[in-house]
Amino acid sequence: MRGRACHNGLVGKHLSPYWQNRTGAEVNAQRAAPSETQETQLDQGFQPGGTSSPTIPLGELLHQYQLGLVTIAGNSADAGDRPVQWVHASELNDPTPFLTPRTVLLTTGARFDDSPDQADADDFVARLIDAGVTALGVGIGLHWDRVPMRFVSACDRLGLPLFRVPYDTAFIEIVQTAARLIDAEERARDLWSLEAQRAVSNAALHRDGLGAVVSEAASRLGRWVCITDRSGRIVESAGLDPSATEWLRREARRLVSRGASAARIEDDRGAGARLQTLGRQRSVLGVLAISDDGTPDSADRALLGLVSALATIQLEHRAGIDTAQAALRTGIVRLLVEGETRLAGRLAASTLVRLPDGPIVAARYADSDTSEAFEQDLRSLDAGSAGLFAATLEGTPLLIAEARHLPAIRRLFGAHGVPGGVSERGRLAELDALIQQAERAYEHASAHDGSALVAYVPTLHDGVLSILDASQEAHRRAAMLLAPIRQHDQRHGDRIEEALRVWLTHHGQTSPAASELGIHRHTLKARVQTGATLLQSDFDNPDTRAELWTALRLSAPDQLPGQRTV
Known part of the structure; x- marks a missing residue:
């Protein structure tokens, strides 16, 4: 057998540029099946760099016909998809201390007797599985003329792919073939990364910049991608299951509140996600989340790093705009209350706020009574309803709307159980009085533990x-x-x-x-x-x-x- 007993140092030296990986503890932790939301805090998020290297599927190596490799056990449905990052030859009694996960181990079986007993075979295979070994290759014609049935049985029962290496195939040929395949995969991933980053950068130039960035990234990665603000409100998402939105909001809020920068989470159904905060450590703007379909490799992380940077810029820009818009809306309401209707109209026209026309109503509520879901639905109602806008006056949140929007406002407050007060119909010039009516109606709703919008009627006053x-x-x-x-x-x-x-x-x-x-x-x-x-x-x-x-x-x-x- 030509070069069958390859020196361990030769194999390690040949593949070292292609192999860096997670610890066995992390792999084993990911195999755990949690019964409730499980979280692993990560030191590094999606920034370029790190330790993950390209892999090839085991099936691609086994299908190299010139090697003559034949799978004889452990051929489960997903065996061909198992990742390979390292090929290693060893005749040690226990090679596991020197193995890393995603390794294909090659051996001639020289450490075993001619007819090893079942206990020895089971113990050897179990230790390989615990070490995260991807597959076991046994060379025949040197120590064994055929792979012992006890090894075949152990691999079948324990689920470790086992393949036969013919006498004419040197272990070094398998090592070199794996190295070429991994090198080709690395080059392909580099090209993919460059093309994906170019596509995402172009998407950022679209009118819906952040939304286009998220959609393009999700398409390129084959994962769902989501961006939330620091309160957990979903800003943009692509491919996210609607049933997972509330869970993701909650976990994003937890990540920000704890001051962690990245985490991996799982729900009670086994669905996972990876989260990373956006912005500076003392000024977190939001969270970038992706589905946990395996650890992102360096190409994935390079793309996600770009998405993270673009999202941070967009969120900073939006935060500044939101603050300015809120201040302008407060100014508009104050002018209306003071009777400066024409000046308020000119200011509103310059800020893309359309003042209500015709009969209007004012509604009042308290931030302390609301939920994140209510705030998100309110933003949607505000953005999609001409003649309705939300504002604050002296710290009090208000809704000022054309009377035709009153049914939608009632549905919003009723659906979320938020107490509020709404005025009678009136003219924009009467806004001050309408706000006072809404305030009185809100006081009545709060005093009676209301969970919906209370309409103002004169009898709500204490009287003469x-x-x-x-x-x-x-x-x-x-x-x-x-x-x-x-x-x-x-x-x-x-x-x-x-x-x-x-x-x-x-x-x-x-x-x-x-x-x-x-x-x-x-x-x-x-x-x-x-x-x-x-x-x-x-x-x-x-x-x-x-x-x-x-x-x-x-x-x-x-x-x-x-x-x-x-």
Whole structure:
């Protein structure tokens, strides 16, 4: 057998430019089947560089007809797709300490007896699998005339591809063939990377720059690609399953909140993703995520590094625009509230904000009551509805919209269970009053644990009496009106004021009032008449009764100006 016992150093030296890889621990960790979201923090994200090198599928090596390799065990459906990054020959009793994952191990079996027992074969194959070996090749004609059936059985049961190497094929030929194939793959990947980067760069020039970049990258990589902002809101995506969006939003928020730069995650169904933050460490702008369909190689990472850079620039640009737009919208609302409608219209025209026309409504809510899903749907409604725009005024979030958009606004608040208040219909010149109406409706919704939009109606106000409650002068005049009665009660030990209060509470009906006071109805009538005499008033007059009731209400012992008696 020509050159069959290749020196280990020769093989290692020949393939060293083509082999750098992850540790066995990482491979084994990725084989774990998590029952819930599992996360592995990564030191490096998608930036160019790193340790992943090109691989070739095992089937490509085995199909090199000049080598005469024949698979005899472990030929599962995916055996031909297993990656090969290294070919190594060894006759050591235990070569695994010197092997790296994705290795094809070649041996003549010289360390074994002519007829190894099943336990030895099982132990040897199991250790190779634990080391991440891709396949085992056994040369015949030197130590064994045929591959022992115990090795065939072990490889079949444990799932390790086993192939026979004919006597006329030197191990060094297999090594050199693998090296040529890997070198060709590396050159092909370099060309692919250059072409993919050129396509993505051209996509960035499109009108929908970031969206086109993400779509092109997903197409080139054969993976879904997604970009979120720092809050987890999906900014652009391509190929992402809609059912995974909420999971991805949550994990993106977690990555940013922990201050990590990259991570690999899996959900309870085994679906995986790789995440990397965008922006500077102290100024994270968002997250780039891709499906975890294997570790990205250097060509993939070069493309993803370009996507990351372009996305960062776009997010920085958008963040600046969003901040400026928010400030301009606040300025527009402030001008409208101050009655500067024409100036607000000119400013809106220069900022691509179309002011509502015709009957309008104002809606008010609180940021603390909203969710990320609500905010995302609100942005979509804002962007796709002419005559509707969101803004803030004195830190209060508002929606100002043409009345025709009210059904869509109601659906938005109702779908997300967000309490809010909406005004009556009015004109743009009445915006200040409409905002006050929306504020009052929102207060009502919050006080009653509402989970939808509450429409303003005049009865939501405290009423005319609330104005008197806050007036010092009203309290003073009420005390003056009741002074004769109170002086009489104090001088004679009578209870005229109490009798009048209860009598008016029962709408001037004597019997129920007397029953509540525990006195005879004739006694109550006498006290009421005494009160009328003291005040020199006719209690049959409704205005007199209303004025007396207001005075009694404002002069209650526990009622101070600004307080309301319930």
